[in-house]
Amino acid sequence: MRYWLMKSEPADVGIDDLAALPEQTVAWYGVRNYQARNFMRDQMQIGDGVLFYHSNCAQPGIAGIARVASTAYPDATQFQRDGKYFDPKATPETPRWFNVDVQLVKKIELVSLATLRTTPELEQMRILQRGNHLSITPLDPADWRFITERLVRG
DNA sequence: GCCAACGTTGGC
DNA sequence: GCCAACGTTGGC
Numbered sequence: 001m002r003y004w005l006m007k008s009e010p011a012d013v014g015i016d017d018l019a020a021l022p023e024q025t026v027a028w029y030g031v032r033n034y035q036a037r038n039f040m041r042d043q044m045q046i047g048d049g050v051l052f053y054h055s056n057c058a059q060p061g062i063a064g065i066a067r068v069a070s071t072a073y074p075d076a077t078q079f080q081r082d083g084k085y086f087d088p089k090a091t092p093e094t095p096r097w098f099n100v101d102v103q104l105v106k107k108i109e110l111v112s113l114a115t116l117r118t119t120p121e122l123e124q125m126r127i128l129q130r131g132n133h134l135s136i137t138p139l140d141p142a143d144w145r146f147i148t149e150r151l152v153r154g
Numbered sequence: 155g156c157c158a159a160c161g162t163t164g165g166c
Numbered sequence: 167g168c169c170a171a172c173g174t175t176g177g178c
Contacts, residue, residue: 007163007164009164032162033162033173034173034174035173055163055164055165056163056164056165057164060164060165113165130170130171131170131171131172132171132172133162133163133164133171133172133173134163134172135163
C-alpha cells in the first residue's frame with residue numbers, strides 16, 4: 001500500500017467534476033512525463049491512497065481524498081489525433097503513455113498550499129520542494145497520516 | 155553523449 | 167503575465 005499526491009487542474013478536472021462522474025472515477029489521462037508515468041505503470045496498486053491536489057488555479061491545495069482504482073493501462077488520449085495529448089510516436093501495439101483510474105473517496109475542506117507550507121511536520125514533502133513540477137509524487141506514509149488525521153476536516 | 159534551444163509547469 | 171526550474175529534443 002502506497003500513497004500519492006496527484007495534481008489536477010480544476011479547469012480541466014476538479015474535485016466537483018470527479019464527484020459528478022460515474023463511480024466518481026476518472027482515468028488519469030494526459031500525463032506526459034516519464035517519471036510520473038512510471039509511478040503509475042510500475043508502482044501503483046488498487047487501493048493506494050491519493051491526495052487529489054488542485055494546481056494552477058486561484059486556490060491551490062488538497063481538495064479531496066481518493067484511491068487508485070485500477071492498475072495502469074494505455075492512456076487513450078495518446079491515440080486521439082485531434083486531441084491535445086496526441087502522441088504521433090505512440091501506437092496501440094507500442095503505447096508510450098499509461099494511466100490508472102482514480103476514484104474519489106471524499107471531498108474535503110481545502111487544505112491550502114499555504115497551510116502545507118507553514119506546517120513544519122511537512123517540510124520534507126516533495127510537492128513543497130523548490131522547483132518540483134512533477135504531477136504525481138509519492139507520499140511518505142507519515143505525511144499521509146499527518147495530513148489525513150490532523151489537517152483534513154469534513 | 156554533449157548541450158543549447160525550446161517548451162512546460164505552476165506559484166505568485 | 168512573469169519567471170525560475172526542469173524536462174525533452176535534436177544537431178553535431
